[in-house]
Amino acid sequence: MTTVLCDADSLIKLTKAGAKETVVRHLRVIIPAQVKREVVDEARGKPDSTLIERNIRDSHMQVIAPNIQNKQLESEISELHLLGGEEDLYRLSCVHPYDFISSDDQKFLRVLQVVGKKAITPSTIVVLLFLRNNISRHDAQSFLNNLRVYVSDEEYDLCMNELGGAR
Structure with missing residues (x-):
């Protein structure tokens, strides 16, 4: 399974x-x-937080604390100016096998590209699921339409084109 x-x-x-x-x-x-x-502890009570917390509780999503003491890695993180979740995510990517890192933060995506880590946006996750026949074109289009307010017109158009272009 893709991680x-x-x-x-x-x-x-x-x-x-x-x-x-x-x-x-x-x-x-x-x-x-x-x-x-x-997304859960600091946002307690918000609908998104509740759904994510349920996924964690039901083991549909895994939480890993990247406990690593490596001066070289910490120096690299400092040079990349990463903070908070992105800092922890980068650290995790250095010690845990994965296929993609998913983010919608353009600055973080540029950093990942520069250091050679494979990254994917939420929109491209939807396209990936469609291309793997995990979801229908209709569902993929619906998800992308719901994401449209959060992504650039260019990203939206590229992803819709990957689905066959129908809007």
């Missing part, structure tokens, strides 16, 4: 789009402990 490490932005957008339940059924989703703090 995706998610940041807070990605989880929240997938949840708002109504896609998160489908994503956790077809992909192994892992979040670092700091991301859990951001």
